Structures are given as structure tokens and as C-alpha cells.
């Protein structure tokens with residue numbers, strides 16, 4: 001325990017004494033105040049000079065200066081806002097983004113338009129507050145296109161979009177500019193993987209870099225996951241991730257359009273079909289039905305819903321689409337919101353047992 005100069009006062013003078021040493025800039029905030037019987041020991045940054053001593057005498061009816069061993073205070077982790085407090089006008093501080101996606105050593109933020117002129121300052125504050133982060137990217141467009149990608153702008157740190165991300169004991173090589181990846185779905189990746197049983201076959205129609213396929217392989221020895229994606233960059237990262245996670249025995253990466261791949265290779269094979277393409281998953285329910293075994297299985301369907309009853313709406317949409325494909329929903333096993341994607345808009349998941 002470090003030794004420091006101590007102002008010892010009776011407990012009833014404690015508050016007054018702490019305020020006084022703080023005003024005099026003498027309060028050692030790195031050490032913990034200690035209580036010894038009816039006294040408080042307040043750590044000081046230095047011995048009080050005679051003028052300061054006089055102030056103590058004026059304000060405190062009784063006190064003692066001595067040396068004392070104090071335990072250290074745990075340092076509070078500073079937030080980006082702590083670093084920005086002196087850099088930004090107070091009216092803008094409230095708009096500083098608090099939702100940050102950390103993908104390995106890359107931080108991704110959305111800078112509101114009123115803070116556009118301060119984006120580099122915000123990026124630097126983020127680097128200071130999160131020492132493990134090397135790169136800060138600002139979203140500069142919506143997720144779009146068949147590959148579900150968005151543009152980013154480097155606002156601080158090293159110029160790169162490639163990183164390594166760890167989730168539930170799995171390792172992912174990711175390129176946020178070339179293949180879709182969202183850390184916000186981590187509990188879904190894990191939840192779906194936990195639904196799979198030994199011996200089952202899974203078709204992941206929109207597999208990306210493998211965040212559903214790989215945890216399934218990690219949790220189960222005797223499973224087969226056909227992981228399909230149309231984006232060559234996603235499949236090349238998926239193959240790498242299969243290798244680094246030693247999932248070669250269970251995961252079969254397949255490059256191509258899900259409809260074509262299923263019709264050519266995967267008809268009637270699946271106990272589970274994962275459909276994480278929320279914008280257009282409904283258009284692929286026919287493909288999911290074809291991929292399922294003739295006796296049925298489970299579809300894990302993701303959709304976006306804007307309405308007031310998103311779970312009901314998504315369940316009905318999926319049920320109707322399944323009916324149109326000469327299958328039936330035997331049971332809705334689960335319907336829940338995964339995350340809010342915009343005001344009054346949700347990503348939802350429906351697990352449906354299909355006959």
C-alpha cells in the first residue's frame with residue numbers, strides 16, 4: 001500500500017474536510033479514504049504548506065497531519081465522453097454515439113450529421129478510451145446490395161477493414177468492407193447452435209463468414225452444415241474460418257446462389273434451415289422448404305418488421321409462405337425480437353417446425 005500524507009479528522013468533520021482538500025487541489029483521488037474507529041484518514045497529494053495549514057486550522061476545529069498507508073482506488077475506465085468533454089461544445093456532447101460495434105480491433109460508429117465536423121475528434125477519443133482498438137470506422141451508407149455491404153470512412157487509427165473477431169469460443173477472420181458481419185447477432189448465433197442435435201444436417205442458406213455454421217460445428221461432433229453464400233469474399237473468409245476453427249469435418253462451404261445450390265445439391269437434406277437474410281428471406285421460403293427433409297424440420301427465419309405487432313406479423317408471413325409451398329407449419333417454436341434496427345422497426349426471428 002502506498003504511503004501518503006494524511007489529514008485525519010473526526011468522522012463528523014469528514015465531509016467538510018474532503019470538500020476543503022478538494023477545493024485546495026490537495027485531494028489524492030488515486031487513494032482510498034480510510035475510516036479508523038471514529039476518524040477519517042483523507043489522502044493528500046502533498047504536505048500542506050503553512051498557508052494551507054492555516055486554512056485547515058480556520059475551517060476544521062480538530063485535525064492531525066501524519067503519514068499513512070492507503071489502499072489504491074480502482075481506476076475508473078474512462079469513456080470516449082470523458083476525453084471529449086473539453087473538446088466539444090456541451091450542446092453537442094449529448095449526440096456523441098454511445099452504440100459502438102467492436103469487431104476485433106475495429107470500432108464502428110454512426111456519426112450523426114450535426115457531429116460530422118467533429119468525427120475525427122470522436123474517433124481519436126474512441127481510440128484513447130478503448131486501448132485494444134486500432135481503427136475507427138464511421139458508417140457512411142446503409143447496408144445494401146445482394147452481398148449486404150455498407151461503405152465506411154476511416155475516422156481514426158490504422159486504415160484497414162480486416163480483423164479477427166472472437167465470439168463464444170469461435171474465431172472469425174472478417175473483412176467488414178467485403179463480407180457482411182454483425183457482432184449484434186452474437187447471442188442468436190449461439191442460440192441457434194444450441195438447438196441443433198448430434199446427427200442432424202443443417203443448411204445455412206445465407207452463411208456469410210460462418211457465424212452460425214461454425215458454432216454448430218464447435219458444439220457438435222456429428223453434424224453436417226452446408227454453408228451457402230453468393231459472395232465470393234464471404235465464402236473465402238468462411239473457408240478460412242472453417243480451417244482456423246477446425247470445423248472441416250462438419251462444415252461444407254458452398255459458393256453460389258442459395259436457390260441454385262439447393263436445387264442442384266441439397267434437396268431434402270436438412271433437419272434445420274437457417275435463413276438470415278432479413279430483407280428478402282420471404283422470397284427464399286420455397287428454397288428452405290425444398291432443402292428440408294421430406295418428413296420436415298425446423299426453419300430459423302429472420303425478417304424485418306415495422307409494425308406494432310412484429311412477432312405475429314412475421315409468424316403469419318412465414319406460415320403463409322410455407323403453405324404456398326405445399327408444406328405446413330406444425331408449430332411456431334419461438335418468435336422474438338432480435339434487435340431494434342430503426343425507430344419502430346425490428347429484426348425478428350421465428351423458429352418454425354415444418355411438416
Ligand SMILES: C[S@@+](CC[C@H](N)C(=O)[O-])C[C@H]1O[C@@H](n2cnc3c(N)ncnc32)[C@H](O)[C@@H]1O
Pocket residue numbers: 146147148179180181182185205206207208209210211212228229230231234256257258259276277278
Ligand atoms: C445478412 S447477411 C448474413 C450473413 C451471416 N449469416 C451472418 O449472420 O453474419 C446475408 C448474406 O446472404 C448472402 N446472400 C444474399 N443473397 C444470397 C443468395 N441469393 N444466395 C446465397 N447467399 C446470398 C449475402 O452475401 C450475405 O453474406
